[in-house]
Amino acid sequence: xxxxxxxxLRRISPLATQSDHDRFTVADAAxxxxxxxxxxxxxxxxxxHRFHADDAANLxxxxxxxxxxxxxxxxxxxxxxxxxxxxxLSGRMGFICFQDDGSFGRDxxxxxxxxxGSYAVDAPAGGWHAVIALTPDTAIFEIKPxxxxxxxxxxxxxxxxxxxxxxxxxxxxxxxDRFRELMGLEARAW
Numbered sequence: 001x002x003x004x005x006x007x008x009l010r011r012i013s014p015l016a017t018q019s020d021h022d023r024f025t026v027a028d029a030a031x032x033x034x035x036x037x038x039x040x041x042x043x044x045x046x047x048x049h050r051f052h053a054d055d056a057a058n059l060x061x062x063x064x065x066x067x068x069x070x071x072x073x074x075x076x077x078x079x080x081x082x083x084x085x086x087x088x089l090s091g092r093m094g095f096i097c098f099q100d101d102g103s104f105g106r107d108x109x110x111x112x113x114x115x116x117g118s119y120a121v122d123a124p125a126g127g128w129h130a131v132i133a134l135t136p137d138t139a140i141f142e143i144k145p146x147x148x149x150x151x152x153x154x155x156x157x158x159x160x161x162x163x164x165x166x167x168x169x170x171x172x173x174x175x176x177d178r179f180r181e182l183m184g185l186e187a188r189a190w
Contacts (some may be wrong), residue, residue: 009034009049016048025051027063027141032089035065036137044163045070045133055148063089064142066133068190071172074098074130074157077144081125082153084144088112088119091138094179095121098128102159106182112140128157132176134185 009017009031017038019025031049038047049063064086066072074096077084086095092113098104110121111134123129131140161167176188 012050015042015044015046016050018050027051027089032063032065032139033137035063036067036090036139039065039067039070040136046072052146055146057146060142060144060146060148062142063139064131065137065139066091066093066131067136067138068133068188069169069172070133071163071168072130072132073163073168074102074128074160075154076126076128076157077154078126079152079155080145082145083125084123084129084142086112086121086123086131087141087143088114089139089141090114091136092116092134093138093140094132094134094176094183095123096130096132096175096179097123098130098157098159100128102128102157104178104182109179109183111183111185130160130175132172132179134176134180 008020010020012018035047035049039045045067047065051061052059086093092111095110095112096104097108099108112118112121156162161171173188180186180188
């Protein structure tokens with residue numbers, strides 16, 4: 001059974017940990033719970049756990065744990081083009097595919113909630129998108145092509161403020177309120 005145990009988590013940045021494994025590792029409930037606790041303690045309200053060895057890997061696999069109030073700025077992966085997929089592990093996540101002007105309607109939205117039978121979103125390259133944590137301890141498994149380069153990994157949407165902009169929180173609240181209204185969800189609790 002020792003081969004199946006989750007490897008020791010190694011911190012690789014203030015925002016991420018990594019599994020160091022030779023043959024394989026298992027993402028279990030304990031790992032998801034740990035990453036959700038890490039996200040709750042992180043000022044950004046989210047944390048990544050990386051399974052791929054480094055930024056140069058050709059396939060990136062990670063757990064992305066999020067708490068309500070984390071701001072994932074709308075972005076796209078266009079140059080180089082990268083498809084992206086999200087699989088629900090815990091909690092409830094909102095996915096939004098924005099129009100070029102920043103607008104979105106009900107047909108541009110999805111809710112991932114494994115307990116309700118909504119498991120995954122596949123997002124082809126080039127579309128403006130963002131995710132929101134709708135409940136505490138939301139965790140998703142995220143897959144996209146590598147390599148990762150901070151200079152070209154994503155284009156940020158010009159219609160959305162930067163994460164460091166004081167207007168980001170108000171923007172996030174407005175987006176989440178509209179999403180909840182369109183999807184018939186309860187009001188935001190944070």
